[in-house]
Amino acid sequence: MNLDISGRSASEIAESLRARIEQGDLHPGDVLPPVRTLADELGVNRNTVVAAYRQLAQAGVIVTRGRGGTHVADLSPVAQEGFAAGSVLRDVGTGNPDPELIPDLSRALARMAGRPVLYGEPVIDPGLEQWASEWMRGDLPASAELRLTITSGAADAVERLLAQALTRDDAVALEDPCFLTSIHTVRIGGYRPVPVPVDDEGMTVAGLRAALEQGVRAVVHTPRAQNPTGASLSARRAEELRAVLRDHPYVLVIEDDHFSLLSQQPFQSLIADGHRRWALVRSVSKFLGPDMCLAVTASDPETAERLAMRLTPGTTWVSHLLQRLTHALVTDADTMAAIRHAGACYAARNAAFVERLTAEGLPADAGDGLNLWIPLPVPARAVSEQLMRRGWLARPGDEFVIGEDGPSHRLRLTVHDLDDADAERLAVDVAAAVRAAGGRLVAREVA
Template identity: 85%
Template sequence: MTSDIRGRSATEIADSVRALIERSQLRAGDPLPPVRSLADDLGVNRNTVVAAYRQLTQAGVVVTRGRGGTRVADLSPVAQEGFAADSVLRDVGTGNPDPDLIPDLAPALARIAGRPVLYGEPVVDPGLEQWALEWMAGDLAAGDVRLTITSGAADAVERLLAQALTRDDAVALEDPCFLTSIHTVRIGGYRAVPVPVDDEGMTVEGLRVALEQGVRAVVHTPRAQNPTGSSLSAARAAQLREVLRAHPYVLVIEDDHFSMLSQQPFHSLIAPEHRRWALVRSVSKFLGPDMCLAVTASDPETAERLAMRLTPGTTWVSHLLQRLTHALVTDAATAASIADAGAHYAARNASFVSLLREHGLDADAGDGLNLWIPLPVPARDVSEQLMRRGWLARPGDEFVLAGDEPSHRLRLTVHDLDDDDAVQLAADLAAAVGAAGGRARLREVG
């Protein structure tokens, strides 16, 4: 393919590569020639080729993988959370909260009416700001905490990364990882560096290796990690803070998405001396996905840069949403219903795990809306067998960043199943494992 690339200037070379991609002569994952080789073939200075590759990288057309060279970017769709479109199957992979457990907004809506908010006024509602500062600062060791309101956690994470990184910068992500985080890093043109997750959160060695590879940001979930359900232990948090001590300017983003619903204590990676950090808490899991609001607490400089990223667009999140959120979270009855919802999710997940164990499938309930089920056979094979039985589940392959081996995990959302449906799904899952080749393993476990 080297002979097909033309040009004497960086722009001409970049345009030539773009044309080859548009004509499908270069496809996703294909390598571009080494800089020295292409410069010699074209009779140009190596710096000219370097500049051309930089243009392509900044445009998201190619990705640089260090010793792995420069390759055409893969722009195929990433799996998304939520219901599967146009499926007649019972979807047990949605990751959605139970709509029946989302508080009724009507009574609070009647209380939030007020004068219109105009351009130039404070972007954060004073009542929400006072409440949120107490909510966030109480869980942080940092001294100077600034508050920003964004249109949900994904919006916050995207803007936080954009204010700190440029294309092809490395970002440490949990592996397996939340689908939205994978999508955010990918469309931003950043390079994901996987950090393994176990029952106590990010592994110490995994984070150390990622930092050695030059990551400029770390995105992690302190509790109810999606998809695994793991939560950061106090001991693991202390170990990870020690690893981060030598990297105070690496941006640490904590996505505490389950917050008020979590059955686990909050432990943070953010040490008092860390210089670039943000704690993000969305209200979508307990007030509903349509409430598109997240509170971000951060260091002053990160807050200022995040505010700048908001300025060219919406500038602020609707004050109606802010007032509604404040009215709900400060209402005693709503707080009680949120606590009940958290207990319900935990109880239903634990109950389903017990059903699985009766069929010889061992699993842990973890924390969060989902279950991360280990299987003796590849998850995609089991997922296909479940489809034949009327169920739609998510194989773990969709969440994995590293490795080419098939995942042996299945993510299930079962909290909204009634008892009869839960019993049926557990039986069908065991049958699906058997049909996929795991019958002997099931007998061993049973």
């Protein structure tokens, strides 16, 4: 392929390549010439081509993959959480909380008003700051010096935390399979995801060690109710992972405890006493509703200062009205009782559906969180296609996988808002879909 690349300086070569991409001569995923080859063709020093490629990589136009070569960046959209737009199918892959289990905001709205907040005032509402300090401090090392930051949700916090610490093409350790928003955040930021396998106890020790050996500068993990697997970090695994991180105190550890007050599992942390760069993020969206775009981040002082600087060019602070509403709700006894009830309901409904699936010949574990991660004897996409013919829209595990080769044999289902009749019908249809896709079910035991 004749790309007609020209130029004598790094900027001229970069501009020539960018023009070829913008004109459609190069497409997402196309491999660019090796540095030596292009340097020889243009009659320039190899370092000139290296500099040109670096310019384009920093701009997000191309990506470098080591021995895998240099490619035109793929900016196609990735899967997102939430309802599928325009579908007539019953959506059981949304990842949404149950609206019936979100506390009523009306009483709290009536008593949260206060004087107007003006430019230059403290960005954290005093009442929320006091409550959040107690909430976060109890789960962090006693000697940890922490600062609080309020952001517009957990995804906003993670994006800004990564941006203040990394540059394009820096490596980030992500759980594999991974939360869709984390995949999207890393991809848009131009960082290089390094997959760390997840089992029933959380991130694996070997996986984290391998990621650190590859030079990751940040680790993003979910301590409980991991999405999509439902795994929660065990005390034993947390201790082992902290031991691995002890030799890497300046790697930024971001803990996204998204399920927090709803979780049925104890909190375990990767943040060890003496770790220098860390952040614990807790959003209110799962228990107060997705439209409550607010998250509390506790972090070391340096990270907090950098995070605050990342907020100044745009959303300088989260609305104090939203902060006061959050504080009014989390300090209300009835609301907190409703949140505890919601967490128990999610766990009970998921466990009941797992029992139904097991009875149909598809044994699974309920885990923790809003979703179920169902193992299948056949590729998940084949099962999801069969489910569409039966009126259901489910998410195949392929959408959540970063590093695994081959098709996923997992299905992520959100079933907690189904009534008993629909839950029974879905379990029967999943089993039928597996059979139609060529899979064999586990034979039922005869009493």
